[in-house]
Amino acid sequence: MAAWGERLAGVRGVLLDISGVLYDGGEGGGAPIAGSVEALARLKRSQLKVRFCTNESQKSRGDLVGMLRRLGFDISEGEVTAPAPATCLILKERGLRPHLLIHDGVRSEFDQIDTSNPNCVVIADAGEGFSYQNMNKAFQVLMELENPVLLSLGKGRYYKETSGLMLDVGPYMKALEYACGIEAEVVGKPSPEFFKSALREMGLEAHQAIMIGDDIMGDVSGAQRCGMRALQVRTGKFRSGDTSGQQGPGPGKDSRRPPGPRRGSQPSCVCCDVQPSAVR
C-alpha cells in the first residue's frame, strides 16, 4: 500500500460532504462531529482549495451555512455546491414547471420557479412531508403526464441524525419510480454532472481533487467514477460493512451491508484502514 504522501500526490483541492462529516443533524440543529471544526480550520489554513459538496435538500444554502457557522465552522454560502440551486437551473433550461414534494426549509430556493400547471415532479428530502397524501399527489401528477419527468435531489438511502438513522429521499424516489414505471433523474451526488460543477467552481480537474464523505455510494464511488480520489470517514452513516468495491444501490444489486457497531469519529481510508493524517 502506497504511503499517504504518494497517494495524495497532485491533490490541490478537497471536496467535503457536510452531513455525517462535519456534523450530525437533529433536534436543536444537531451537533458537530468531534474534531471536525478544527480539521476544517486546518484545511482552510493549508494550500488546498476547499469546497463543500452536499446533497442537503431540507434546508436552503443560506440556512445550512448559518447553522454551520453557529456550530463554529468556517464556511460561506459561495463555497457550497447543493442540489436545489442546480435543480433550478435545470428547470429553467428545460422549461419545466415542477410539482414540489420538498421540505418547507428549502422552499425559498424555488421562489423564482413557475409551479403552475406542473409538467414534472421534483422530490427532495421532505422528512415529515413524506406523508401518504403528499406522495399520492406526486404520484397522481406523474400519472397524468404524457411524458412524466421526476427529478430527485440526491438518491441517498438514509442519513444519521443525533437520534438515529433517518430515511433520505432515495427510498421515496424508488417508490415513485416503481409506482409509475419510470426512472428518476438524480440531481446531486453521485451524478457526474454535479461533481463536475463543483470541480468547475474550484477551477480544478478531477485528478487534482479528493472527495471526503460518509456515503460509500454517493460520495466515494460517485467521485471515483468521475476520476477523483475519495476518502470515506467513519462517522455519520458509516457502517462497518461498507467496502469501496460496492456499487449500487438498487434492489437486487446491493448486497446487504451487515449492521455493525458504529466506530468513533476517527476518519480513515476505506481502502486500507489507514488514518488519513495527511489530510486531517
Added chain:
Amino acid sequence: MAAWGERLAGVRGVLLDISGVLYDGGEGGGAPIAGSVEALARLKRSQLKVRFCTNESQKSRGDLVGMLRRLGFDISEGEVTAPAPATCLILKERGLRPHLLIHDGVRSEFDQIDTSNPNCVVIADAGEGFSYQNMNKAFQVLMELENPVLLSLGKGRYYKETSGLMLDVGPYMKALEYACGIEAEVVGKPSPEFFKSALREMGLEAHQAIMIGDDIMGDVSGAQRCGMRALQVRTGKFRSGDTSGQQGPGPGKDSRRPPGPRRGSQPSCVCCDVQPSAVR
C-alpha cells in the same frame, strides 16, 4: 384466434379479484362496478366453482365481506383467499414476531400474533399510515436486525378508488428494500404459493381454473406463471397500454405504460380484445 368455448375448455373454476373487478373502493365504502353484482350472481348459478383471490390488506376478511354484501354481492368469508391470514400462518411457522406497518382496519387479523421484541417487519397497504414517522420506524427496526426479514402483503403499484388512483403497498415495499439493501418476501398475488393455496381451497388444478383481474402483473401474469388461464378486465386500474406480454415491474425493467383514457366497464380478453361473454 380460437373461439371462446375452445379457449375456456376444461375450466371448472373462476378466481375473482375484488378491488377493480367487483367494486372500486373509496369514500363511503366505494361503489360496485356496473354489471358486476349480476355477473357474480350468474357465475354462482353456473357449474363453475367460484373463489375470491384478493390482495386487499386494509380490511380484515370479515369487514371486506360485510362491505361487499352490503353492496349486493353474494360472497362469504370462507370463499376469500387474502394475504393477512396467509401471513399469520407464515409468522407462526417461522417463529417470527413482526413489527406491523399496517392499516388499523386489518389489525384484528394479527390479534393472535406475538409482536414483542420484533424480529421482522410486516408491511401492508397502510394508506394514511404510511407516514414518514411510521416508515422510518419500520426502517430502523430492519436496520437493527442481524438478518432483516420484510414480509409484504402484495406488491401492487396502485389501485383505483372512486376519487382516483391511489398508491398501494408495492412502492413502500420498494422504498424499504432500497433503504435497507434487502429483498422483501411477497405474500399475496403474484406469489405462486398464494395462487396455489387458493387452488387447493377450490380443489382444482391450475389448468382447470381461470383468474379474472384488473392488474396485468399481479393477476394476469401471476396466474399464467402458475399454469392458470387469465382474463384482464378493463375496469379498476386497467390502462390502455397494458399488454399481456408485460412482465415486472421493477425499476429499470418495467417500461412506462402510457396513460390513456379509461375504458368503460366492459371486460374483455387482454390478448384479443374479445368480450368474454362465455364467462360473463
